[in-house]
Amino acid sequence: MAKYIAQIIIAGSQVIGRAFARALKQEIEASQQAAQRLGNQNNAKTRSERVANQKLGLTLDEAKQILNISKLSKEEIEERYNSLFKANEKASLYLQSKIVRAKERLDHELKNSDSKEQTTKEGSNT
Template identity: 40%
Template sequence: MWSVSNYEILLLTSLILKVLGFKATSCIAGVVAVSAMAARVIAQLIVVGSGMMIRAFAQAYRQALSNASKTGAAQEVAQNIQRAGKAITESEARQVLGVAENSSWEEIMQKYDNLFEQNAKNGSFYLQSKVHRAKECLEAVYQSKSEGTN
């Protein structure tokens, strides 16, 4: 059980009386008038009540996570995030990097390095990100082609 000192009880009771609308002078008199036993009970009720609220919120959160996993909402959100991150097509990636369909991987990497460095020095983060996403897309395409030939 929580151990509460008399000083803490007086402070807590003073705070409660202020919240209830008592003035500072009457609050001090009210603190003295309230018995130590009543103040201790009020303090313990606040401590126990806050502990119960914390446990209730934690249990509700666990239940919400459980419900989300049962309905598949969590997986749907994760898939939407993945789709949004890889929304660039192969033709758009080639257009961003300025390479043709028959370009070699070395040519793509040269274009990527050149564009990435130019945007790192005096370009925008958005363009640099587009260049990087284009390289990632084409990298996946070239990996799937190399796996298909093996």
């Protein structure tokens, strides 16, 4: 009887060990793929975008989603910012801070795009 119990324990251990090894291998592959995707994404971004994302804590897409903006225009940003900030005035300081950060990020992007346009205009004028 003890012999059969020992065999069952050994067989069960082997099955669990193989399953654990397989799951570990899949997890390692998934994390390597995620790291590759992140690396490709970071290579695509310009240095100024990475700096802005780190400095302000939001990506451009996140900021657009927070303020529900599809295109960058100063008027639309101001309008959405004012309405959302006032709507959350009594509700949540956290939401207000997210709205402020989103506006800062979008303003930073507008400033960068304006300076790029100015640089290309100056380059074409010379």
